[in-house]
Amino acid sequence: MPIRVEIPMTGRATRRVWVDKVHSILCHRIKNEEEQYLVRWHTDTNTQRAPLSWHSIDELVRCLEYVQDYLDTRSKSKKRPRAETETDFERRPSPVDRQVLDASRTPSISRSSTPSGGTASATSLSYNSFSTAPDIYNGVIDSQDGFIFVRSASGSDIVQINVLSVPTPEMQNAARRAQVKKAEYVIRMEYINRLKRVPGRLITLVNLHDTATPSLRFRYITEYVLRPGVFQYDPATQLGCTSCRPDMGRNIGCEYTQKCECLEYAAVDGNRLNDEQKNELAIIRAQGGSTQGFPKKFPYFSSDAKPERIGCLVRFYLQSRRAIYECNDHCGCGIRCRNKLVQFGRTVELEIFRTGDVRGWGLRCKQNLHEGAFIDTYRGEVITDAEATRRETSTTSKDKASYLYSLDKFAESEGLSEEEIYVVDGEFMGGPTKFMNHSCEPNCRQYTVSYNKFDAKVYDIAFFACRDIKAGEELTFDYLDKEEVEEEDVKAPGRNYVECRCGAAKCRKYLWT
Numbered sequence: 001m002p003i004r005v006e007i008p009m010t011g012r013a014t015r016r017v018w019v020d021k022v023h024s025i026l027c028h029r030i031k032n033e034e035e036q037y038l039v040r041w042h043t044d045t046n047t048q049r050a051p052l053s054w055h056s057i058d059e060l061v062r063c064l065e066y067v068q069d070y071l072d073t074r075s076k077s078k079k080r081p082r083a084e085t086e087t088d089f090e091r092r093p094s095p096v097d098r099q100v101l102d103a104s105r106t107p108s109i110s111r112s113s114t115p116s117g118g119t120a121s122a123t124s125l126s127y128n129s130f131s132t133a134p135d136i137y138n139g140v141i142d143s144q145d146g147f148i149f150v151r152s153a154s155g156s157d158i159v160q161i162n163v164l165s166v167p168t169p170e171m172q173n174a175a176r177r178a179q180v181k182k183a184e185y186v187i188r189m190e191y192i193n194r195l196k197r198v199p200g201r202l203i204t205l206v207n208l209h210d211t212a213t214p215s216l217r218f219r220y221i222t223e224y225v226l227r228p229g230v231f232q233y234d235p236a237t238q239l240g241c242t243s244c245r246p247d248m249g250r251n252i253g254c255e256y257t258q259k260c261e262c263l264e265y266a267a268v269d270g271n272r273l274n275d276e277q278k279n280e281l282a283i284i285r286a287q288g289g290s291t292q293g294f295p296k297k298f299p300y301f302s303s304d305a306k307p308e309r310i311g312c313l314v315r316f317y318l319q320s321r322r323a324i325y326e327c328n329d330h331c332g333c334g335i336r337c338r339n340k341l342v343q344f345g346r347t348v349e350l351e352i353f354r355t356g357d358v359r360g361w362g363l364r365c366k367q368n369l370h371e372g373a374f375i376d377t378y379r380g381e382v383i384t385d386a387e388a389t390r391r392e393t394s395t396t397s398k399d400k401a402s403y404l405y406s407l408d409k410f411a412e413s414e415g416l417s418e419e420e421i422y423v424v425d426g427e428f429m430g431g432p433t434k435f436m437n438h439s440c441e442p443n444c445r446q447y448t449v450s451y452n453k454f455d456a457k458v459y460d461i462a463f464f465a466c467r468d469i470k471a472g473e474e475l476t477f478d479y480l481d482k483e484e485v486e487e488e489d490v491k492a493p494g495r496n497y498v499e500c501r502c503g504a505a506k507c508r509k510y511l512w513t
């Protein structure tokens with residue numbers, strides 16, 4: 001069943017309008033103690049002739065993102081100083097008031113068709129001359145020849161209004177005085193309901209600072225969405241470990257064998273090498289050969305560790321940027337293998353919260369986290385490098401860069417050119433990690449997690465706690481994502497710099513330069 005809103009026309013007839021035909025919300029008002037929003041409908045042809053109609057927020061629950069856009073624009077413009085105060089406007093008599101009153105008293109001076117097709121008297125007034133917030137259209141009002149038709153205060157006359165001048169200054173002034181509480185509440189509830197539908201532990205939303213809600217245009221997803229030009233190895237062709245079995249060594253699988261083929265691509269555990277092996281490894285590395293057969297480090301604490309450590313990332317990985325290779329569905333080790341963690345998704349309860357400062361929203365965890373605990377992955381659309389450049393250059397927002405993650409971990413080892421590297425864009429769809437802010441002294445770090453060692457271009461980005469984190473402490477990571485920050489990164493900022501407000505003692509002052 002397609003989604004749609006029903007709009008009463010005259011009380012007798014109804015008109016159905018597709019929600020995806022909403023163009024924008026133009027204004028709002030309070031009528032009969034109810035918040036109403038003026039919808040401009042999208043038309044396939046000439047948008048200047050778009051129908052308009054007033055709606056209660058209950059009629060707009062399927063298109064709340066448009067109401068949110070309107071409220072955002074409204075609150076931004078409220079922050080800008082206005083030449084004239086509302087009180088000034090109310091007090092000052094307007095010469096056009098008289099014109100309208102006169103118009104409503106005198107017989108109509110022209111005739112025109114009503115939207116419903118019948119003929120009614122129509123007073124040809126320019127919209128600017130209609131000075132009181134007009135009591136107009138509760139149903140859809142079709143426009144005709146660039147005009148919409150409005151019943152005047154006297155009740156019977158129909159006033160033509162130039163579509164292009166809606167909302168009029170009078171409507172805007174009325175809107176400045178009108179509350180938007182119900183819309184804000186409904187938008188907040190809608191967002192919370194969407195969070196409840198995100199798989200995994202509950203994600204909550206807290207804002208103790210203002211009435212804002214994160215954008216409803218953001219879509220929560222649990223898997224990457226691959227965009228044109230992006231190719232991922234078919235999961236069906238993934239190769240798993242063949243010599244491991246589910247029942248090995250007290251059912252701990254690959255961790256027991258220490259010769260799991262999935263781990264073969266992982267970094268060599270140098271601590272377990274004798275001198276001869278160290279020399280051999282140095283030669284292999286110099287020649288760019290395979291490290292197969294050398295001991296590898298299992299990424300997660302095993303069942304022998306303290307209970308709170310089980311599943312946490314071991315220091316070998318935590319203190320480096322080594323890629324993690326997990327087992328996959330084609331492995332012989334089975335579902336309970338401890339080399340499968342990130343692929344099962346988030347297990348901690350997260351909270352999106354308003355920071356109360358310029359950083360906007362932030363993310364925190366509602367439980368204590370141990371060093372190495374997995375938090376969540378970064379999700380979004382996977383796009384080509386060309387598309388990422390296009391998106392970056394087509395926006396004036398300095399924030400865009402903070403949502404783009406290059407999947408370039410294996411670019412050097414696999415000889416990938418810059419154009420071949422994919423990028424994850426988490427701005428419009430993704431997970432709660434979208435809200436993680438930057439800190440120059442972060443408590444989380446991002447890691448590469450691969451389930452298919454042959455796919456060097458599509459892999460997961462996973463966040464782990466890089467130290468113990470108390471419940472309620474904001475989760476942050478370093479946006480520069482480098483093992484060591486280079487001197488050039490802390491140089492004076494270029495055109496697109498964003499000032500850092502992480503508050504760390506060793507703050508670099510800029511998110512990027």
Ligand SMILES: C[S@@+](CC[C@H](N)C(=O)[O-])C[C@H]1O[C@@H](n2cnc3c(N)ncnc32)[C@H](O)[C@@H]1O
Binds near residue numbers: 402
């Ligand atoms: C990925 S978003 C993080 C979520 C964001 N705070 C929000 O409200 O949606 C990155 C953006 O947050 C802001 N931000 C994050 N960390 C910051 C910091 N340390 N100082 C200033 N702004 C920060 C910047 O505007 C940045 O472009």
